Amino acid sequence: MSTVEHLGRGPLGRDELAALVARDIPPGSFVNLGIGQPTTVADHLPAGSGVVLHTENGMLGMGPAAHGDEIDPDLVNAGKIPVTELPGASYFHHADSFAMMRGGHLDVCVLGAFQVSARGDLANWHTGAPDAIPAVGGAMDLATGAKQVFVMMTLFAKDGTPKLVPECTYPLTGLTCVSRLYTDRAVFHIGRQGVTVTETYGMSVAELASRLEVPLRTLGAAE
């Protein structure tokens, strides 16, 4: 396998990105999808994937968002959005739910991020702005606990600065926890050997390398 450059196209749209993440979740996995964009990954899981969704507020076997008469104030996801229950679901209290996370029982969690470092450090809970009210929720527990942490984000901030960085400048959520980074411009695997680009979208590896301060490896490259 070698790195694939998808050049005849622009960056990935949000739906395409979610579909890419969904593709990489092994069938039958136990998965927690973070609040916001990660939630949309669920819409792209193939029928019969057998993926079981966990929500940290105490449920395995979470179904899609509830609509109309399905809405039940007692059944919400981590974003407090009404959801539904699938066959084989179970409920448990918060200490049990986070024991499940912290104990390494979830196969994958998918999170958003402000920054990811070349070592896999994650910053996604606090902008560091002095007047911001800090709020962490379950972000640190997920980053620390899941067997694999997938991050999805745009590769560049609105001002063009990269969000994949040598060292995070935002307050950290977790150390060396991110294993895969899905962005609109490229997919990266992060491990002990560094950052490996596996796919690019509307940008070559060379272009990517010129815009990032992080050393990049590619698949199938002779080094």
Added chain:
Amino acid sequence: MSTVEHLGRGPLGRDELAALVARDIPPGSFVNLGIGQPTTVADHLPAGSGVVLHTENGMLGMGPAAHGDEIDPDLVNAGKIPVTELPGASYFHHADSFAMMRGGHLDVCVLGAFQVSARGDLANWHTGAPDAIPAVGGAMDLATGAKQVFVMMTLFAKDGTPKLVPECTYPLTGLTCVSRLYTDRAVFHIGRQGVTVTETYGMSVAELASRLEVPLRTLGAAE
């Protein structure tokens, strides 16, 4: 209230001792009765006492021993004796059951003992004999966790040596944990101020004091 000497009689029988302990358990208490003699206290709790029995193998609301058709191998007490279930019972797993004990939620536990010290140290799990196979079960958890630890035992060993001692010579179960000691010869309250005799049976306080190496206080005595 002053210490009562019941002199015109012999020592308490086992049933009388159990009745004495039962009398001192406040109505509505949550109680764990240890294996062996303490189990018999249940037979002396008055009807309507509202006492709820805990068994450390995962149940509140334990009923009396099961007989005949009631016997269910899935429903046993800590001594592995088949028991019954009362209305309002609940089941939980071992970690939750011992969290309940360790967390100080049981009002009273009643245990047997080899020795109790003047400070309330308890020795009830190991004779210290070099070839004995050590086995502690839930004894240490109960001794440490219950709000009050009542001990019932004979005051003297078969060879006449006292089992209420200045310092335990048997391996300890817990430190300064026993608050009340019920014996065939006397009832003692143990606290920071020392050992107080509250009742004697077939033996005067003076006689008791002469046979024990532990300083004894009495109720209502001017000191």
Added chain:
Amino acid sequence: MTAAVFTDPDEAVAGVADGSTVLIGGFGLAGMPVPLVDALIRQGATGLTVVSNNAGNGDTGLAALLAAGRVRKMICSFPRQSDSWVFDGLYRAGKIELEVVPQGTLAERMRAAGAGIGAFYCPTGVGTPLAEGKETRTIDGRDYVLEYPIKGDVALIGAHVGDRMGNLVYRKTARNFGPVMATAATLTIAQVRHVVETGALDPESVVTPCIYVDRILDLSATEDSR
């Protein structure tokens, strides 16, 4: 003692002392015991430390308690929400202290209080600002932060159904912090949608055994039975 059943919220919360640490259940509004919190406002206890996942929504319940100036300190995981304007205003005005705790650590610290654990080594938050100043230790090659129990003087929780002894069952994700908080407080007060006779709950399905529940507020007598 097994639980006492109340139908009047004000009686159910009687006696909460100024300066108490109050654990308040719920995740957002799911499981949030609004009638009990409203009664606590009327009861008047002040200088409270409140432990709850969020820091109030809109203008009711916990937000109203905050607005009434009764809370000295919030311990929570996620104070900042779209509708947490009451807390936001107090915080920015320097009128309330805030301790932010990762959500799982918050739950586990209360579990530790209920389970008699003195402290525990937790991997969550290592290397982050929330671990600053905390003791750390490497065990088997992994880094941990030492975390201490959070014990409540009072817990206010919302359950689904209770029996007369105080056994509780919950409903769906409204279970959340309720069972943990019930174990961690000296006085646990649970509101339930209705109370059933002792023996009516399946002993296999009881989530909070009656030993953890001191008072039950039966909402079926009021219009708050939702």
Added chain:
Amino acid sequence: MTAAVFTDPDEAVAGVADGSTVLIGGFGLAGMPVPLVDALIRQGATGLTVVSNNAGNGDTGLAALLAAGRVRKMICSFPRQSDSWVFDGLYRAGKIELEVVPQGTLAERMRAAGAGIGAFYCPTGVGTPLAEGKETRTIDGRDYVLEYPIKGDVALIGAHVGDRMGNLVYRKTARNFGPVMATAATLTIAQVRHVVETGALDPESVVTPCIYVDRILDLSATEDSR
């Protein structure tokens, strides 16, 4: 991955490696997964460390595993019972190592393994021979012993009913160590009296969520369905 369902006990225990730490559920015979243990004997893994509350009863199940010489070390709370002659003999002959752990600490150490806790300060056993050599600390005026997790390579547990995904419910006091051990092992194998279709268990009453269960042995096909 959700659970795989087996009807053959030998297939259910395939692949247990020599030298494994095996958590075996049950309190006495209640919840003891005798058919799984019998299959483990046939499977042949040896040099095992077995964690179980007791050290075998009579000549079957865990006692038979011990008698077959497969166990290097027992970690348990209460090895000495009226019918634990197999263990007693091995122990007195110096043929088996024994670690005695207070029952609640045994459960909590496995819970810690399953919950990602690195170690915890436990009040049980302070000042007793079972705390000798262990680190201690005084917290808020109370003394604690530092206790470390017990993680299993394999857990063999007995539940009542399972669904096809691996969700489990238990029955009465046979629940005991099963739910905790299920969280603490890399490979959890549960025997159940029968398997039901996914969706047939009440989600509020599931005790062990399917995430903790790798293999289910359905005993309803065999004469061991008791």
